[in-house]
Amino acid sequence: MTAERFGLPQPWLTFALFVVWQFLSDGVTGASVVMGLILAIGIPLITHRFWPENPRICRPWALIPLLLVVLYDIVVASVSVTILILSPRQPRSAFVAYPLTLKDPLAITLLASTVSLTPGTVSADVNDEGTLLLIHALDVDDDAELIRSIEQRYEKPLLEIFQ
Amino acid sequence: MEQLPFIAELIISILLVAGGFFSLVGAFGLVRLPDFYARLHGPTKATTLGVGSVVVASMAYFTLHTGELAITELLVTVFLFMTAPVSANFLAKAAMHRKVSCMEGTRGEPWDQ
Numbered sequence: 001m002t003a004e005r006f007g008l009p010q011p012w013l014t015f016a017l018f019v020v021w022q023f024l025s026d027g028v029t030g031a032s033v034v035m036g037l038i039l040a041i042g043i044p045l046i047t048h049r050f051w052p053e054n055p056r057i058c059r060p061w062a063l064i065p066l067l068l069v070v071l072y073d074i075v076v077a078s079v080s081v082t083i084l085i086l087s088p089r090q091p092r093s094a095f096v097a098y099p100l101t102l103k104d105p106l107a108i109t110l111l112a113s114t115v116s117l118t119p120g121t122v123s124a125d126v127n128d129e130g131t132l133l134l135i136h137a138l139d140v141d142d143d144a145e146l147i148r149s150i151e152q153r154y155e156k157p158l159l160e161i162f163q
Numbered sequence: 164m165e166q167l168p169f170i171a172e173l174i175i176s177i178l179l180v181a182g183g184f185f186s187l188v189g190a191f192g193l194v195r196l197p198d199f200y201a202r203l204h205g206p207t208k209a210t211t212l213g214v215g216s217v218v219v220a221s222m223a224y225f226t227l228h229t230g231e232l233a234i235t236e237l238l239v240t241v242f243l244f245m246t247a248p249v250s251a252n253f254l255a256k257a258a259m260h261r262k263v264s265c266m267e268g269t270r271g272e273p274w275d276q
Contacts, residue, residue: 020238020241023234023235023237023238024235024238026235074211074212074215075212078185078211078212081192081204082188085188085191085192085195085205086188086191090197091196091197093198093200093201093265095265112248112252113244113245113248113249116247116248116251116252117211117244117247117248119204119211119212120204122200122203122204122248122251122252122255123248123251123252123255124200124252124255124256124259125252125255125256125259136203136255138201138204
């Protein structure tokens with residue numbers, strides 16, 4: 001609320017844009033800070049109508065352990081997908097409907113992206129009510145096990161961050 | 164050009180070879196996997212680690228070479244991580260909309276709404 005009064009409808013977006021601009025401009029200089037501030041304040045002002053509602057981020061620091069878990073999973077699962085591709089056996093694919101506990105659209109997007117980034121699973125669709133996430137798994141034996149691991153590893157930390 | 168220590172060169176080379184290998188496997192997956200949905204996994208996945216290795220190798224090389232911390236490469240990862248799932252999602256939605264057939268033995272149903 002207070003941030004909105006100072007012309008910052010989305011403080012987190014402003015922060016992210018500023019940091020990304022410093023990375024892009026090859027070294028933090030006076031010029032890059034000024035330009036970064038202009039962009040970081042201007043872009044949210046222009047685009048905030050496109051965002052249905054501001055995501056409520058309660059514990060941003062809880063994102064760090066989640067990131068580490070995701071990075072670890074990417075490495076482990078990449079290796080298993082590599083082995084699957086190089087071995088002659090046929091994969092056992094499945095469409096799995098994952099029941100979402102998350103409500104926030106941004107949180108659901110983050111979960112779907114995480115599922116897509118970790119090898120072996122792609123999120124294919126979210127139903128209109130936002131209660132089911134359709135996941136295509138490349139090679140699974142047990143659908144319930146997949147759902148449980150996604151819930152434990154990714155959805156729980158996201159729930160903590162957003163609720 | 165100043166010489167990097169042998170061990171640094173070795174690690175960077177291993178990362179580059181690993182990156183190339185994972186990208187190659189991702190591409191090979193496109194040929195080898197049996198149906199559209201399975202082929203989606205190849206390029207979005209094995210490539211994540213492939214590009215990741217190359218990015219880490221590049222960061223290590225330029226950090227050691229110039230003596231300054233090179234972190235611009237992190238942006239490559241960030242943008243890749245933001246865009247790859249979205250394009251995979253669109254491809255999957257388009258495929259379900261067109262009722263692309265799955266391979267035999269696929270459990271569960273794709274839906275179209």
